Amino acid sequence: MDKANEFLKQAEFLPVGETGLMVSFGHIIDPDILHCASALVSQLEKHPFPGLGEFEASYTGVTMFFDPLVLAKEPLPGQNMPEMSHAYQVVTAKVKELLAKITFGSQNDARHVRVPVCYGGEYGPDLGEVAEYHNMTTDEVVKIHTGGKYLVYMIGFAPGFPYVGGMDPRIATPRRKTPRLKIPKGSVGIAGAQTGAYPLETPGGWQLIGRTPLELFRPNDTEHPSVLQAGDNIEFYAVTEKEFADIAAKEKGGHHNEN
Numbered sequence: 063m064d065k066a067n068e069f070l071k072q073a074e075f076l077p078v079g080e081t082g083l084m085v086s087f088g089h090i091i092d093p094d095i096l097h098c099a100s101a102l103v104s105q106l107e108k109h110p111f112p113g114l115g116e117f118e119a120s121y122t123g124v125t126m127f128f129d130p131l132v133l134a135k136e137p138l139p140g141q142n143m144p145e146m147s148h149a150y151q152v153v154t155a156k157v158k159e160l161l162a163k164i165t166f167g168s169q170n171d172a173r174h175v176r177v178p179v180c181y182g183g184e185y186g187p188d189l190g191e192v193a194e195y196h197n198m199t200t201d202e203v204v205k206i207h208t209g210g211k212y213l214v215y216m217i218g219f220a221p222g223f224p225y226v227g228g229m230d231p232r233i234a235t236p237r238r239k240t241p242r243l244k245i246p247k248g249s250v251g252i253a254g255a256q257t258g259a260y261p262l263e264t265p266g267g268w269q270l271i272g273r274t275p276l277e278l279f280r281p282n283d284t285e286h287p288s289v290l291q292a293g294d295n296i297e298f299y300a301v302t303e304k305e306f307a308d309i310a311a312k313e314k315g316g317h318h319n320e321n
Contacts, residue, residue, distance in 0.1 A: 066094040066166050073098075073123075073161060075154050081115075081130055083153050085161075086123035091227060096215055097166060099124050100293040105160040112136060113149070119292045121215050121225070128153050173294045177259065177274050179208075179250050180306040185273035192235050192252060192269050204300055206230050207257070207271065214294040222261035222279030222288040226296065229257045241267035248273045250298065257298075261288075275301075275310035 069087040076084045087098040099119040106117050106126065113132030118125055130149035181204045182189040193200045212228040219225075234255040242265065245251075249260045251268030260266060261278035278289045290296065301309065 065092075066097045069095050069098050070101075070161060070164060075157070077150055078125055078127070081149075082125060082127045083150065083157065084123055084125045085157060088122050091121050091215065093213055093227075095122055096213065096293060098164075101164045101166065102157070102161065103292070105164060109160060111153075111156045113153075119216055120218075126153070126157075173291070175290060175294050175296045177250075177276060177296055177298050178301040178305065178309055179272040179274050179298050180301050180303055181207075181272035183303075185303075185306070186250070186271040188238070188251070188269040189271040192233065192271055195235050196233060198233075203233055203271065206233050207252075208298050208300055210257075210298070212257070212296045212298070214290050214292055214296060216292050217288050217290065220260070220262050220264050220279075221281075222290065224258050224278075224290045224294075224296070226256060226258045229255060231255060235269050237267040238269060241265055245270065246273065248275060248278070250274055272300075273306070275306050275313055277313045 069092075072087065074086045076086060078084050085102060088095045096119075099122070102124045103117065103119050106114065106124075113129040113136070115127040115129060117127070128149065133149035133152045136152045180186075182200055189200050189203060193203045196203070207230075210228055210230050212226045214224045215227050216225045217223060229252070233252060235252045237253045244263055245260045245266040245268070247260060247263045249266075249268075249270045250272040251258065251260070251266070251270045253268040258268075259274050259276075259278060260268075276289065280287050280289065
């Protein structure tokens with residue numbers, strides 16, 4: 063994890079308005095930058111400081127928001143006059159303290175989630191077009207898609223929607239020229255060099271190659287409403303329509319597929 067440690071040392075601190083701080087570990091999409099962002103999120107979860115509000119990881123860092131009135135009462139390190147401190151300076155100092163505590167373990171510590179997908183047919187209406195675009199058979203596209211090792215970089219766009227890296231460039235396919243007004247929940251698609259799954263029914267322009275029966279967004283789970291999290295390793299595997307129906311039935315009972 064030497065590369066991750068280098069990114070950690072190069073952290074930049076940038077204000078986001080008057081009540082936010084963004085910590086950036088770089089300007090490229092890189093697994094080691096993700097490890098830095100995930101490690102900082104973990105520190106913030108374990109050691110929240112007074113005035114800390116929401117925080118979220120992105121491809122290259124972490125953005126957090128804070129209450130300046132609460133932090134105005136916090137002294138800066140080595141300062142005995144809280145009323146003279148500045149909220150942004152206090153937050154920056156506290157985050158630097160948390161960064162100094164970060165140690166990287168094995169990448170094998172990351173969660174591994176297997177995502178079942180029923181490919182083609184009514185579940186993946188664009189699978190044939192994707193195959194034709196690459197002069198492949200649909201079976202070849204499925205084999206390549208299920209053969210990838212994917213990493214969730216962030217959750218966004220819609221609740222529980224994973225931004226996933228690691229797709230084989232051999233099946234990278236441009237978005238549809240005309241987006242659909244409704245993408246069925248669970249649809250697995252390709253857009254450029256990205257792949258991912260829609261946790262909710264939304265508009266979208268991705269090429270739909272299949273559908274997962276997993277409930278990727280669970281609003282009643284207040285602690286972890288998103289099944290997938292930044293830093294997760296995921297693997298897509300093919301299932302039949304019957305297996306899809308069986309897994310969907312189990313999902314209604316509150317079970318999900320994770321190793």
